[in-house]
Amino acid sequence: PAKVKSRRQMWDVQPSEMANNTLNPIRAIVDGMKLTPNPDKPMIALSIGDPTVFGNLPTDDAVLQAMKDAIDSQKFNGYAPSVGYLQSRQAVANFYSCPEAPLQAEDVILTSGCSQAIELVINVFCNPGDNILVPCPGFSLYKTLAVSMGIKVKLYNLLPEKSWEIDLQHMESLIDERTSCLIVTNPSNPCGSVFKKEHLQKILKVASKHCVPILADEIYSDMVFPGCNSSSLASLSSDVPILSCGGLAKRWLVPGWRMGWILIHDRNNIFGSEIRQGLVKLSQRILGACTVVQGALESILNNTPERFYRDTISFLQSNSEICFNELSTVPGLNPVMPSGAMYLMVGIEMERFPDFKDDVDFTERLVTEQSVFCLPASAFEYPNFFRIVVTVPEEMMVEACIRIREFCQHYHRPPSSDCNDLDQ
Amino acid sequence: PAKVKSRRQMWDVQPSEMANNTLNPIRAIVDGMKLTPNPDKPMIALSIGDPTVFGNLPTDDAVLQAMKDAIDSQKFNGYAPSVGYLQSRQAVANFYSCPEAPLQAEDVILTSGCSQAIELVINVFCNPGDNILVPCPGFSLYKTLAVSMGIKVKLYNLLPEKSWEIDLQHMESLIDERTSCLIVTNPSNPCGSVFKKEHLQKILKVASKHCVPILADEIYSDMVFPGCNSSSLASLSSDVPILSCGGLAKRWLVPGWRMGWILIHDRNNIFGSEIRQGLVKLSQRILGACTVVQGALESILNNTPERFYRDTISFLQSNSEICFNELSTVPGLNPVMPSGAMYLMVGIEMERFPDFKDDVDFTERLVTEQSVFCLPASAFEYPNFFRIVVTVPEEMMVEACIRIREFCQHYHRPPSSDCNDLDQ
Ligand SMILES: Cc1ncc(COP(=O)(O)O)c(C=O)c1O
Ligand SMILES: Cc1ncc(COP(=O)(O)O)c(C=O)c1O
8 A cells, every 4th residue: 555644543632713713702701601590580681692582673574585485485595696586686786876975786796694705705804913903892703713814813992982983093003014904893793883974074084194995894774763864885985995895684673584695896096897796706605595585585675665674673762762761860871872783882980890800790690689691792892892683572671770779779878978887 | 093004005905725726626626627519419417416406306206395394383583503404404314313322312413514514524623734525526625615715635546446445555545644535335326336345344444443534425325226235334333433424415405505514423432522512613614504494403303205306216226227238338448336325427538539638528529529528537637527417308328328329439549459550
């Protein structure tokens, strides 16, 4: 037999560095928490960014019907092109095209959820050793993906006192010659904030000045409360090339269906054909979205009634207001009223709660004593806050706020100048 | 404002090395071919590994019904765990469990098609600079994925004269201390071959001797012609740990639905919890399969009638025999009869066809003159062969063979000893 360089005499199979470096901060923190609810109170989970868990927010019948029609047609069982069916891409292009930011079918790539859209974009822009700019607090997937790929993450601050606008000076100070992408999440998870037009223009100015392309995570686009004027980043850009990531998950309330997309905005032809081809090549590695959902997509986008979108937003706004109004008067808490999406961030004046080490400790004890679970914002690299998901049924929202108040009232220590503790 | 290390003054956005290194050999070859069919003959494409394109192989009604039930239940709109619903994993475990290779729900990870299963397995086993052993001829995705990740590919030979068995000596000679995975495709794309039990045992012996874990690509498992005894690799392994990749794509004739899985076989606990945890972590990067298909999976596996599987296989066998019998008597061609899957490889005695440079040239001209398109096996790193997909309707199979015969008869030059060309 041929001479063989014997590999090893013993089994030793270890996971790759990439597997070891794939870190999910939410899992890391939640798995480390002792989450034993108070047996006397039913659990209320305000922690999960999945609007379907309580059954109070079903998707529209038109969406379900579109799926069943796609199945019955038997036209959507085979392989689709790796970037998606042309007709489905055209439907997305038509849905999001506007005069300031026109889109054609070729500007759309369908993906397996917005997550894969984000992965493809980071992957096409960045080499190991590059860095990306990521909002803080921000959605944790950006960092999880980047770190696993050997890409560095630089966190730029959002300002709670300015409705979570970006600290532009801080953001700009982080840019260097290896910054290959700026990620902007608008509307925001975890903040529920929506940037004003003027603020978006300032962001674009920084990107333009330093020639950094943008990944706009707009999965919550159009999930904006009435009265708040919102724009897509691309509709305001004259030069900065933008890859906008979105999908069906949130607005159509079907996150499990894994239908996402990338919208390519490049009116100055800065990406050229290279970035487009790069995206196409990367899309061939795994193939994207389920063809049944792709087949249903045109009908989903065209036939979902306006009423459905409106009702969803009204519900989210009403729950946000209930929650904000309640928690505003709780001693030691500083909720920030959202303008969209499905989240609300609450600041904790930690020095008023000396019984707790940090936000993780605080939220853990809130479970133990009150059976209310909110995600500590440490999971978003933002200690001393917690995040509330406002998709729960109204009565649970109300009940949760009552329990949070009770909890805080019990542990809150007023500042010493306000009380006479020391004098007595 | 803060001091900024200005990045660049001009836009220069280039795709990453990974994007540039994602090479699809089938696309590279096919895109370079001039595929202009003869206008007098309707095109017959025997090139696409998608059994649904001709409409003659619909999936079973039970499969469609399972999907519609899953949609109507409204239980499968939200996020599933990243490794899939427990109940769906249990259903796959039950379906594939056997006494020699028992499976539990925790041994199953659901993925977005078999492609993502393969990607996760390569990803969990290999670091950049490692190498993997891949069959030649073989499915091109292995190399596409590996090269894009900086992993080297070593091709081991299959032997057409031995029904495409592995050249075990050659395979063994390629193993070195950085070989982190052996890929075995059985039944095979592109060969349609099915390994006998004894051959599988010899493969396992090599893996065991050198302590190399196996990725068993068994997407065509159970698609085996009657009379041919087939086993899964795991059912024969006493020590070698195996990750078996499969899915709904081929046997259930729904490749677009993107439902795949990894079956973890590790009875000697060589992977330990590390590899399992590595797979779980990697699965969280993007999230896998569409929840509707996941929700339908148990019913698909349990309610698809035996008759459906049998009918599919009968059809594939009958078409294979038609094709093999026809082409066996064509001068200059050497078809190899398959035992399963949906492919048949045909050797070209290139020296008998001096008009053509290679298999790419040969198949290109077959399109131009006869409007029959077969994939040149250069796409599988195996020149001088072409691959026929046998899922086309029978009458097209027959017609295609007639045209291939006509084409070959026209260009075939008999060996000089058999004719008197030179003497005249
Ligand atoms: C800001 C943001 N982007 C992307 C995603 C992922 O979306 P998908 O479920 O479509 O992958 C989420 C999900 O919570 C999100 O909050
Ligand atoms: C051998 C082999 N493995 C894997 C795949 C990919 O399967 P899927 O479509 O489920 O990703 C194919 C598809 O042709 C194949 O032939």
